[in-house]
Amino acid sequence: MLQSALEIDRPVAQPEIIEFRSAHQAPRMLIADDDPCVLRLLADHCARMGFSVDTACNGIQALLKANKTKPEIIVIDVNMPEVDGLSACAHLLGPDRSPVNVIVITGSRDRETLERCEGFGAYYARKGPNFWSDLESALLEIQPRMAGQILQCNMPEAVPVRLRPRVLLVDDDDDINRLLSTRLGKCGIDVAYAPDAAHGLRMAAREEPAVIVTDYFMPNGDALYFLTRLRTSQATARIPVIVLSGRQLNEVTVQDLKRTIHGRPGACHILAKSGDTSVLFETLRKFCGFEPASIEPMFRQSRLPR
Structure with missing residues (x-):
């Protein structure tokens, strides 16, 4: 099902075009989470940082949008309907894919989940008291040239990200x-x-x-x-x-x-x-x-x- 869904949206091969991005063009970010409250908080906060944000509410939608828009950063929840976040990572970070930075978010403390994220080369932010600082650290490492904007939009830790839908x-x-x-x-x-x-x-x-x-x-x-x-x-x-x-x-x-x-x-x-x-x-x-x-x-x- 996953393969067929992706093939529907796969663009026809075209001659290679080298894109020169303006210094003022915002990096594209895709955020995927099945919890609408978390999705809204993340999208609003990252847009204020200066990212061009698109959203998805399940794994299939995330893969289709990623395949079409080629975001530079993907922030994706682990537990989602249709396709879970780790399965999506396996596809998005495959050897034949365009380079993309992935930040995996989850409320789970499962060590296996963390090890799989590290195996994919993905960043990791756990929903909880330190979530916003973990996300900020990952974004600073991915986009150091945006440090001023990212740090200026510091999200107070008092704004909680709930652990589960x-x-x-x-x-x-x-x-x-x-x-x-x-x-x-x-x-x-x-x-x-x-x-x-x-x-x-x-x-x-x-x-x-x-x-x-x-x-x-x-x-x-x-x-x-x-x-x-x-x-x-x-x-x-x-x-x-x-x-x-x-x-x-x-x-x-x-x-x-x-x-x-x-x-x-x-x-x-x-x-x-x-x-x-x-x-x-x-x-x-x-x-x-x-x-x-x-x-x-x-x-x-x-x-x-x-």
């Missing part, structure tokens, strides 16, 4: 929220919880989740009301939304949930709440990079309460 659960059923929170936590995903649409709207804007999972039938507004309100705010306009329902929804309701709202996407998936949780978790895997795949069989043994 976050899912927002919106449901008035405590049993469901406890079950999903436990399972997601064991997958390396942080969970925020809201009991109804009103709380969900406030938390979606504040928490910047990678994806929202919401019940359809809730007090103070159903999923259609919730989705419509999400799409009217710039801060929450494009957060993917998965709708769960313990009752059969009619075709009109399904189409209303899936339709474009104010030019923005409707629900990306509508799932039965009584279904095997493996269906939900495989859907979530498209938006969040899960860490411990070894616990996946336990999902297939669990069913959501009706």
Whole structure:
């Protein structure tokens, strides 16, 4: 799948052109992370440093963009859907590829991850208290001529980079929220919880989740009301939304949930709440990079309460 996806975007061979870059042209940087909060923080901060920043929210998108735009620096998360960061590094830093500097970021303390980064010749910055200083050190080594701009835009360590992507659960059923929170936590995903649409709207804007999972039938507004309100705010306009329902929804309701709202996407998936949780978790895997795949069989043994 990876190879075929890349071949689609591979440019036709052209005569070699030597590009003379102006001294004032900003170095191109591609940042890839499945956590929208981290992606925004990194993109804003690096743009202020003077880099020309492009972003990707998963591994496949990162590889396609890197293949097309040929960035000089790639900042890439380890745990991402589609293709993980280390697999992307293996491709990007291959012997037949154009030179590129890669900074790998992760919340993991796994020694093997660090050793693989060193084996690729990649830089390494761990999400946590020292993240911004680690990133700054790597950028200073890669682009010493930009030292003044990089140091001038020093990011206060008080601005945290959260370690794991976050899912927002919106449901008035405590049993469901406890079950999903436990399972997601064991997958390396942080969970925020809201009991109804009103709380969900406030938390979606504040928490910047990678994806929202919401019940359809809730007090103070159903999923259609919730989705419509999400799409009217710039801060929450494009957060993917998965709708769960313990009752059969009619075709009109399904189409209303899936339709474009104010030019923005409707629900990306509508799932039965009584279904095997493996269906939900495989859907979530498209938006969040899960860490411990070894616990996946336990999902297939669990069913959501009706």
